[in-house]
Amino acid sequence: MMTQLMRENYANPGSVTHSAGREIADRVAASVFSLAANLGANMEELVLTSGATESNNLALSGFCLHPRQHRRKIVSVVTEHKATLDPLLRLQGLGFAVDFLPVGNQHSLGPGLIDLQRLESALDANTALVTIMLANNEIGVIQPIAKIAAICHKHGAMLHTDATQAVGHMRVDVNELDVDMLSFSAHKFYGPKGVGGLYVRSQPRRIRLVPQIVGGGQQENRRSGTLNSIGIIAMDWALRYCLEDMTNSVQGLAANVGRFGNERIRLLRDALFERLVSGLEFVRLNGPSLDNPSERLFGNLNCSFYPLEGQSLMLACPELAVSSGSACTSANPSPSHVLLSIGHSEDQARSCLRFGVGRFNTPTEIDQAADWIVDAAEKLRRLI
Numbered sequence: 001m002m003t004q005l006m007r008e009n010y011a012n013p014g015s016v017t018h019s020a021g022r023e024i025a026d027r028v029a030a031s032v033f034s035l036a037a038n039l040g041a042n043m044e045e046l047v048l049t050s051g052a053t054e055s056n057n058l059a060l061s062g063f064c065l066h067p068r069q070h071r072r073k074i075v076s077v078v079t080e081h082k083a084t085l086d087p088l089l090r091l092q093g094l095g096f097a098v099d100f101l102p103v104g105n106q107h108s109l110g111p112g113l114i115d116l117q118r119l120e121s122a123l124d125a126n127t128a129l130v131t132i133m134l135a136n137n138e139i140g141v142i143q144p145i146a147k148i149a150a151i152c153h154k155h156g157a158m159l160h161t162d163a164t165q166a167v168g169h170m171r172v173d174v175n176e177l178d179v180d181m182l183s184f185s186a187h188k189f190y191g192p193k194g195v196g197g198l199y200v201r202s203q204p205r206r207i208r209l210v211p212q213i214v215g216g217g218q219q220e221n222r223r224s225g226t227l228n229s230i231g232i233i234a235m236d237w238a239l240r241y242c243l244e245d246m247t248n249s250v251q252g253l254a255a256n257v258g259r260f261g262n263e264r265i266r267l268l269r270d271a272l273f274e275r276l277v278s279g280l281e282f283v284r285l286n287g288p289s290l291d292n293p294s295e296r297l298f299g300n301l302n303c304s305f306y307p308l309e310g311q312s313l314m315l316a317c318p319e320l321a322v323s324s325g326s327a328c329t330s331a332n333p334s335p336s337h338v339l340l341s342i343g344h345s346e347d348q349a350r351s352c353l354r355f356g357v358g359r360f361n362t363p364t365e366i367d368q369a370a371d372w373i374v375d376a377a378e379k380l381r382r383l384i
């Protein structure tokens, strides 16, 4: 579909003086309308970006550095993605006070969750913005964003959420969540890489942003640069497919891969965990219980293989696309800040692997993945 668009609709959507430009501009507008509607927003409230990193930068710096912004405090959480943490550190360098809230540890009732009372006590009349991710990329924990929004607004602070891991995987409606800004990225819901967006509320609270990319004045001057027309259209298709399929009921795990929803993904994820736990007595779950879908993403599984190293397991299973959740891939990778935040020691954090089960996975692949890991872990165990 994308190659056909590239062949036939290669005009610049900003060039509306000719019919080819107008045609692609209309198609892009229809996609933005549909994307916005699927998030409960108006199309004027979406800024299209190159992905969630850019969206987060625009949300955080664009909001805090606006000349009308006189508040100088930001509240966030220790387990945010680097694409939030780094822009926050930069704002800190510019004189903003940034308060990073802790999260519940692995042995508490809400591993990875923030404490709402602690949030409330961190807010005051000087707090401009709260930024808290909707779902965590490493341990899948889902924060109660609507409750968080109510607390923020009581103190006159605005709320941004990085919903990159949530959009396309769970119901996300900007009005139900009552957020002021929300970041998303197409490649996290099977769309192309390099395209995403930022929802920016227009009413009843009007959010004003200083553009972070200036130039040709596209998108009402909020983000200059030629629109990634084909990426935006593909992002809309991808989200529509995900939402259509999300609630499909399970009709046998092997049936029609990709067309069945979250319940199927959850069964596959749980089957993988069962296989790992029954094959290796030392496997432990990280993050919230798998039985609580309102607190954990369906496709997320993060396990600790202590005393084995996650990196060694990964190297022993080269065909398995998993992640150690580490901040880098160097010889001595730093342990995941998320796993440290839920109370793991550095060695324990280095023993973890993160599995992302998706709509195109099959039960055979799940069995294969479990076999590879169990075999590799048994061999490594014999070596230590």
Ligand SMILES: Cc1ncc(COP(=O)(O)O)c(C=O)c1O
Residues within 6 Å of the ligand: 050, 051, 052, 053, 054, 081, 083, 133, 135, 136, 137, 162, 164, 165, 184, 185, 186, 194, 196
């Ligand atoms: C929670 C979260 N935020 C932001 C990003 C960055 O997104 P992008 O790759 O679109 O810049 C990611 C990607 O891994 C993510 O998981």
